[in-house]
Amino acid sequence: GDDDDEAGSGTEGGGESVELTLAYVTTAQHPYGQAIDFFKQEVERASGGRITINTRPSYPQPEPQLLADVRGGSVDMATISTAIWDSAGINAFQALQAPLLVSNYQLESQILEGEIGQAMAESASETAGDVTVLTIHEGGLRKPVGAKNALDSVASFRGTKIRAPQSKVLAAGLQALGAEADPLPLPEVYQALKNGTVDGMEANLGLIATNKYYEVARFVTGNVNLWPFPTALVINNQVMERLSEEDQQILRDAAAKVPARSIEIVSTGSDLPQQLVNCGVQFVTATPAEVQGLQARAEQAYTSLSQDETTGRFLQQIQDLKEDAQAPAAPPPFPTSRTGSCELAG
Amino acid sequence: MTTTTAEQAPARSPEPVVAQVLGRVEGVLEVYARAAVAIARVITVGAVLLIMFAIAGNVFTRNVPGFSIFSSEELARFAYLWAIWMGVSLAVRRSAVTVITFVSHRGPAGWQRSVQTFAALSLGVLLAYSCVRATQFPFAQAWRDQTAQSISVALFYALVSMTVGYYFITLHYLTQSVTALRPVAARGRAGLRDAAQGLGGALVMAAVLWAVCYSLLQFTQVSELIVLGIIFVTLTLAGMPIVFMLSVVGILALHPEFLGLSFYPSPDLIAPFSTTQGAMGLTGGGELLVIVMFLVVAEVLNASGMSTRLIAFAAALVGHLRGGMAYVCQLTSALASGISGSAQADAAIMTPILVPAMEREGYRRDVAAAVVAGASIKGPIGPISVMFIVYGAIVTGPGSASISALLLSGVFAEILLFLFQAATVYVVVRRLDMIPRRRFAGIGQVVRTSRSALPVLLIPVIILGGIFTGVFTPTESAAVAALVAIGMGLFMYATISPRQLPDALILAGLEAGVVMLLLGDSTILAKALFRDGFGESLQEFMTGISTNKYVFLLVVNVMLLLVGIFIEPLPALYILAPFLAPVAALEFGIDPVHFGLIMVFNLVLALIHPPIGLVLFLVSSIARVPIERLSITIIPWLLVSILVLFLVTYLPSEVVLALSNLVEH
Numbered sequence A: 001g002d003d004d005d006e007a008g009s010g011t012e013g014g015g016e017s018v019e020l021t022l023a024y025v026t027t028a029q030h031p032y033g034q035a036i037d038f039f040k041q042e043v044e045r046a047s048g049g050r051i052t053i054n055t056r057p058s059y060p061q062p063e064p065q066l067l068a069d070v071r072g073g074s075v076d077m078a079t080i081s082t083a084i085w086d087s088a089g090i091n092a093f094q095a096l097q098a099p100l101l102v103s104n105y106q107l108e109s110q111i112l113e114g115e116i117g118q119a120m121a122e123s124a125s126e127t128a129g130d131v132t133v134l135t136i137h138e139g140g141l142r143k144p145v146g147a148k149n150a151l152d153s154v155a156s157f158r159g160t161k162i163r164a165p166q167s168k169v170l171a172a173g174l175q176a177l178g179a180e181a182d183p184l185p186l187p188e189v190y191q192a193l194k195n196g197t198v199d200g201m202e203a204n205l206g207l208i209a210t211n212k213y214y215e216v217a218r219f220v221t222g223n224v225n226l227w228p229f230p231t232a233l234v235i236n237n238q239v240m241e242r243l244s245e246e247d248q249q250i251l252r253d254a255a256a257k258v259p260a261r262s263i264e265i266v267s268t269g270s271d272l273p274q275q276l277v278n279c280g281v282q283f284v285t286a287t288p289a290e291v292q293g294l295q296a297r298a299e300q301a302y303t304s305l306s307q308d309e310t311t312g313r314f315l316q317q318i319q320d321l322k323e324d325a326q327a328p329a330a331p332p333p334f335p336t337s338r339t340g341s342c343e344l345a346g
Numbered sequence B: 001m002t003t004t005t006a007e008q009a010p011a012r013s014p015e016p017v018v019a020q021v022l023g024r025v026e027g028v029l030e031v032y033a034r035a036a037v038a039i040a041r042v043i044t045v046g047a048v049l050l051i052m053f054a055i056a057g058n059v060f061t062r063n064v065p066g067f068s069i070f071s072s073e074e075l076a077r078f079a080y081l082w083a084i085w086m087g088v089s090l091a092v093r094r095s096a097v098t099v100i101t102f103v104s105h106r107g108p109a110g111w112q113r114s115v116q117t118f119a120a121l122s123l124g125v126l127l128a129y130s131c132v133r134a135t136q137f138p139f140a141q142a143w144r145d146q147t148a149q150s151i152s153v154a155l156f157y158a159l160v161s162m163t164v165g166y167y168f169i170t171l172h173y174l175t176q177s178v179t180a181l182r183p184v185a186a187r188g189r190a191g192l193r194d195a196a197q198g199l200g201g202a203l204v205m206a207a208v209l210w211a212v213c214y215s216l217l218q219f220t221q222v223s224e225l226i227v228l229g230i231i232f233v234t235l236t237l238a239g240m241p242i243v244f245m246l247s248v249v250g251i252l253a254l255h256p257e258f259l260g261l262s263f264y265p266s267p268d269l270i271a272p273f274s275t276t277q278g279a280m281g282l283t284g285g286g287e288l289l290v291i292v293m294f295l296v297v298a299e300v301l302n303a304s305g306m307s308t309r310l311i312a313f314a315a316a317l318v319g320h321l322r323g324g325m326a327y328v329c330q331l332t333s334a335l336a337s338g339i340s341g342s343a344q345a346d347a348a349i350m351t352p353i354l355v356p357a358m359e360r361e362g363y364r365r366d367v368a369a370a371v372v373a374g375a376s377i378k379g380p381i382g383p384i385s386v387m388f389i390v391y392g393a394i395v396t397g398p399g400s401a402s403i404s405a406l407l408l409s410g411v412f413a414e415i416l417l418f419l420f421q422a423a424t425v426y427v428v429v430r431r432l433d434m435i436p437r438r439r440f441a442g443i444g445q446v447v448r449t450s451r452s453a454l455p456v457l458l459i460p461v462i463i464l465g466g467i468f469t470g471v472f473t474p475t476e477s478a479a480v481a482a483l484v485a486i487g488m489g490l491f492m493y494a495t496i497s498p499r500q501l502p503d504a505l506i507l508a509g510l511e512a513g514v515v516m517l518l519l520g521d522s523t524i525l526a527k528a529l530f531r532d533g534f535g536e537s538l539q540e541f542m543t544g545i546s547t548n549k550y551v552f553l554l555v556v557n558v559m560l561l562l563v564g565i566f567i568e569p570l571p572a573l574y575i576l577a578p579f580l581a582p583v584a585a586l587e588f589g590i591d592p593v594h595f596g597l598i599m600v601f602n603l604v605l606a607l608i609h610p611p612i613g614l615v616l617f618l619v620s621s622i623a624r625v626p627i628e629r630l631s632i633t634i635i636p637w638l639l640v641s642i643l644v645l646f647l648v649t650y651l652p653s654e655v656v657l658a659l660s661n662l663v664e665h
């Protein structure tokens, strides 16, 4: 708007030191935080310490507000879950989280590190007009988590209320599966699972462990990955334009390395599944017929999501890529019995 | 005809032209202002009802399968935004916003004129600026294409509540200013001279304030936060309404540059406004809906005469003790804290009844007023407490604590406070030694009054029972309690008519608006501090002082008492808790629930802490006791409360949290 020229006019030359603030809503230990820490170190290393990234985890307001704040320029940089972008009218990332489409990390890294990811970033930047998406990185595939019943078939999803972050694409996905999305704020989810306000949620194992959802929601469908949970690393355009060509390139190069690192972070095997079982989680397995049933319902979502031209184009590209790709090796089975007492509590 | 009038005019010494013009302007403004009031009243009542039914409806639909009000939480949040802004505009119209007058209405006339003009001009600048930005906000690039999440409307309809709110607020102040200026103009030259003097004085004050801030920022290492504090205190003392002070500080904090002053600059001029609106419910913050619903409970019960019944019951029970009315006050405040979450509400209920009653018993009025003020701080501590619910909601991640455990820890603190305050009454009464003993009213009277008073205690049972059994979320329990309170007032006691109900709801909306605007605006400063890495600095500062947890707690105690002198408890909690709680938990190993209790109790004391204590101002104005007197007679009650604070802080967690641990595990 008209006020843009009131912004600070300090132009940094190539040799000057630069400080950038990068905010995000999760803790520093979350996969988002770990990937951002990697980015920070890459930038600081490549610039010989000339560019400092001040990371600010646990942003005091929700992601839609953070997106508005980085667009307005009150924060320089941010990483913001792709799921919430469509509420701001930016649909470039929707295809990434269409239900049961990007269901393994191998496919996801091909997308994020390849042309599709690049095109999505460019499309989002263009629609927004005030931020540049530097890269997309991953936070961990989401599985259905049921409080009182397992969510492993079309029948089990029917008529349920499932907590999901504020997102049109996730809501469309759940609707296709026969459920209704409830964008309950995260602090209220534990109680809601306990008293039945919601029947389940979409979550990754880390989230279940951190917030002790295993106390109130026992059933995790191990072999169904609903969608990935990517996040877009962005920089405000005015901030970007104030940087020298060289510094801009340093940021872009460092950002390009983040997706691979993020996939590494989330896909590295850990004893978390066993620990969750020790804390009462029961991993259930959907039968091949049940999985097929869910996939058939998911296809309906692809049709409805494709009404948006951008989403439709990216959906098609991802489907083509998935068809050409080899099915990944089956992941190791989830543990079924306790090996000790629950150590996640306290 | 015309000639005659002109010839006669000098003899009647007509109103000067300026005054005539002002009179006409006032007339026009008044028409618009009344329309704004009518609109605001309708919207407030509608919004508050919508919030209650949407949230309580959630409870219903959860238990009645196959029926669903979709997206009720988001609908309630958007309605809340409208209730808040219309409520604030009504508060402004009724002059129900707190203004500190002990500087601006004392001393030589010239000084008073200057201070008042300075405050009025500052407010004018703020409102003009806010109207412009609040108009741009819904059309800003980052906001204009946003849609609501679960209800299919453009976010615009929620955003624009702020725009309309600022227009209405400005309209009311403009009308008031013209009304105030008219008599000045009517005095002709003399009035003009006074006005010029006031304006001159105001400009000098502004220049001095600017020069002090500019030099501190330019030539010293003083933290930006201190300079903002100086501006905050100066404008507050000058008599700018407290409700707008955090807005001033927040806007200045983020502003790129204002007359050479720059604090935590951000190029985004909309950010302060979107941040406030976001915190008040635009992008979350549904837990803050409890505030308006607790206020509905308190206002409806108050309007239906419930508070008088509580006092009658307390009087029947302990009124016969020597100095009985002071004990009645203690008991009433404990009972009332079960239906209200705020000290101001309790003080407003108790002061008009109990201060005269104590006076009749032989207490000096300033002593009696202090007893009431001291007792009323039980309101926000237990068992129903907005402070704890907000703490539980805003502190996430390390240091987070469950709301039900926090509420129970408050009950422990409240019992301690009750015992110590009652003991103080005992000591004071013995020293006064002039109050006659009365006869016990008799069991019959106790039973009679309890029958009429105690059903109201069903309300805390619903709220706490709902929260502890997990049947309701805190927000839902508050909505159910509000509906039950309305039901009681309308049908059970039949002391409130359906026609009176809107006034009670408007009062609740108005009070909620004032609280929420402070909370929303406090988020701006919190965000500026967050961006600046305040959390890390605070952690380094605290661990740098000592690694001993008791030293840390002492620093926290003193710091919060100091902060509380100037900032209301709830906004102070909102700004500081997210920074302090993780440090307490991670660096000093303090139990998160215990630390939550310490922070809340500590900040609540600010309400009775001179020189700026909001409960002191309220009681002083209702009981007509000069604030200077009350600031002295409150001291024993403040000291006893600080003693309880130290007990609550330094007793082992096992003792303080015994009650919470009992229920939680």
Ligand code: NA
Pocket: B336, B337, B338, B339, B340, B341, B342, B378, B379, B380, B381, B382, B383, B384, B385
């Ligand atoms: Na209370």
Ligand code: NA
Pocket: B564, B565, B566, B605, B606, B607, B608, B609, B610, B611, B612, B613, B614
């Ligand atoms: Na105070």
